[in-house]
Amino acid sequence: MQRKVTTVFSLVLLLGLTANGQQREAFIPFVNSTHAWVDSVFNTLSNRDKVAQLFLVRAHTDLGQRYIDSVAGVVEREQLGGIVLFQGGPVRHAQLINRYQRLSKVPLLVAFDGEWGLGMRLADSTISFPYQMALGAIQNEALIYQMGREIARDFKRLGMNINFAPVVDINNNPRNPVINFRSFGEDKYNVTRKGLAYMRGMMDEGIVVSLKHFPGHGDTDVDSHYDLPQLNFSAGRLDSLEMYPFRELIKAGASGVMIAHMNIPSLDKTRNLPSSLSKPIVTDILKGKLAFRGLAFTDAMDMRGVVKHFKNGEADVRAIIAGNDVLELSENSARAIDMVLQAIKQGRLSQQDIDGRVKKVLATKYWLGLNDVRPVELTNLYRDLNRPRAEALNQRLADASMTLLKGDSLIKAIDYTKHTAIIAIGTSGLTEFQNMLGWRFDNHMCYVLSPQATADDVAAVADELTKYSQIIVALHDSRSRPRSTLNYNATVRLFINELAVKNSVFCLFANPYSLAGLPGIEQAKSLLICYQNEPIMQRAAAKVILRNLTPTGRLPVTVNAYFRYGDGT
Structure with missing residues (x-):
């Protein structure tokens, strides 16, 4: 399972193509070279304008015109x-x-959190590709590379040029x-292979990526949106595990890295200092030891x-002092610019x-072609962001993620008569999964139980099950x-145990x-992991x-002693 990363994607070039079909120069050497356009713009900037170039401001289109x-x-x-x-919405964006x-004298960088594509923020009208946990199960990185390219095409079509993705944190803490x-x-190794494929797909299409969250946010039990997590691991552990994907993807030419807000005493002993504000972490480790020469972004x-x-x-x-770009x-931002100018004087x-x-x-703006920035064309925008080719790829990704932990023989023995x-x-109505199966089974009945079903509701369904020789159970979040953890009450959990x-x-x-919170599920004769509740996953299942589909996915995490990393038939 631990194949070397360097052998995975030799067929993919780091050099992409520009809009006119010409080869695009690799990002890292380009942004560290001199360019006449860069110098000409730079020479027009006041000291305040220069500092302002280092800041990105939040923008929404769902908060009203005043905002x-x-x-x-x-x-x-x-x-x-x-x-x-x-x-917001694509047209409004x-x-x-x-x-x-x-309004901007210098063309703007336009960034977006699109870990699973535009659907991460524009869920109602654009494509949501599978979450990275599901992608981790896929054994064909070429599909993830193609996803990266499709996501980058969506970004460019909408006038955006930076994706704060992929996440290359190693999630070894279920909580x-x-x-x-x-x-x-x-x-x-799996995280690095998948991250490499996703990164290269986007960069080959000509957008900037940002690996996150350096030096690794996967083993925390605190959300840095709300408090300061602390990582109490040794420098050796962090170097060999958490930083491994960042190191390998930096070697492969990553254009950006996002630094997390975490306190890490083994790397910087300053009390309560977030990693994003630490010069030993940003400058000495990321830019020094790991030789990163792209754009260092802070988290928000x-x-x-x-x-x-x-x-x-x-x-x-x-x-800024720590070394972030x-x-x-x-x-x-106005206050911050003033304070940075004051810090220069001091x-x-x-x-x-x-x-x-x-x-x-x-x-970076020059590499992105912003020296010739053009308005986003509104005509056919929805159509262009919902391409049949991308929809088909989305289903292929879902299909490839299906992970059968046990019971291949039971599935093969299913009798449609x-x-x-x-x-x-865990749902409130008939599902895509039930509808797809219904047309094939000659004698079937569909049942629905909410996550908070009463004992009477459960008993009624249990009584009905005595009539059936085959039972297919879909657990939804x-x-x-x-x-x-699933939001099922104790009555529903007990019923699942009985069904198992x-x-x-x-x-x-x-x-x-969530399997860990379902005692007895390990007794199930057949168990298919489908990762999330979206229609593409229900169709794949x-x-x-x-x-009509042989599941090839492998479990990307260890759940407990019964279900471990790499499991899958």
Whole structure:
């Protein structure tokens, strides 16, 4: 299972193609070279304008026109380096990008958290690819590379140029509240292979990526959005495990790395200092030891993990001193710029430090083709962002993630003429999975139980099951994110335990970690892991039950003693 990363993707080039079909120069040497356009723009900037190029401001299109106008005012007044887009709609986003680009003297970087594509923020009208936990199960990295390319095409079509992805944190803590299903899993080699494929797909299509969250957020039980996590691991452990994917992907030419807000005493003993504000971590380790020469991004500078102990703009100054190139979402960018200028006067920073980073940001814009920025075309935008080719790839990814932990012989023995009960637990209505199976079984009945079903509801279904010789059970997590524990009450859990000892086929449309909270599920005769509740996963599972798909996925995490990393028939 632990193949060397360097052998995985020899067929993929780091050199992409520009819009006119010409070969694009590799990012790292490009942004560390001199360019006439960069120098010409740089020479027009005041010292304040230079510092402003290092900041990205938050932008939404779902918070009303007043909010959009207020951010427009910030963009125009402060002339910042770029924006980070959040929730809204594709057409509104495109209109906003066009407006903000017109207001900026230097073209804007436009960033977005698209770990599973545009659907991460624009869920109602764009494609959501599988979460990285599901991708971690896939044994064909070429599919993930193609996903990276499709996501990058969506970004470019919408006028965006930086994706804060992939997540290359190694999730070896099932209780992790913030990474978890966003990780490719617990094995550093598997995480690195998947991250490499995803990264190369995006970079080959000409957008900037940002590996996250350096030096590794996978073994924490605190969400840095709300507090400051502490990693009490040795420097040796961090170097050999958490930093491994970052090291390998930096060698492969990663264009960006995002630094997390975590306190790590073994790397910097400063009390309550987040890693994002630590010069030993950002400059000495990331840029020195790992020789990273791309863009170093901070995680959001309005998160409690960074501002809890460094208030009123001090976090922004320290982030620049630490060696970060771009600061994401300062609480107050105007104040931060003033404080950075003051820090230069005080000798805490040098103008030379700032100038070098500004030229790297401008070179990034030049590499992205922003020297010739053009308005986003609104015509056919929805159609272009929902391409049949991308939809087909999405289903192929779901198909490839299906992980059969046990019971291949039971699935092969399913008889479509027998009386069959198809039960959906954890949902409120008939599912795509039940509908797909229904047409194939001659004598079947579908049942639905909510996660909080009463004892009477459960008893009624249990009584009905005596009529059936085959039982197919689908366990769903209908919440927006697949958590490590299901929200089922004790009555429903007991019923699942009773079903497990029967000759039942189980399909889990939920986080694989949730198996640990279902005592007795290990007794199930057949268990298919489907990772999440989306229709693509339900269609893939139905194909397996109907014997139209052979599951090839492997479990990317260890759940407990019964279900371990790498399991799968």
